[in-house]
Amino acid sequence: MNHQPFTLEPLSRKIENFIKRRDQATGERINTAFEYITHSPFHHENPTTIRRLRGRTKELYRYRIGNIRFITERI
Secondary structure: OOOOOOOOOOOOHHHHHHHHOOOHHHHHHHHHHHHHHHHOOOOOOOOOOEEEOOOOOOEEEEEEEOOEEEEEEEO
């Protein structure tokens, strides 16, 4: 069974342009990360990749790809 229990909201134009300006390998890593997030947004085999941000009222998570960070929210 291949389903995606989570979805991503559309990215802003600013974020899309940021991703387009990256080299091809980084763009592929970002796309792979987005796919991973739709399947398992809160846990990763490498514990430094996804971390819950502390001190926030919302449940925010940081997904790290090299020196790039994406923030996701648990709704």
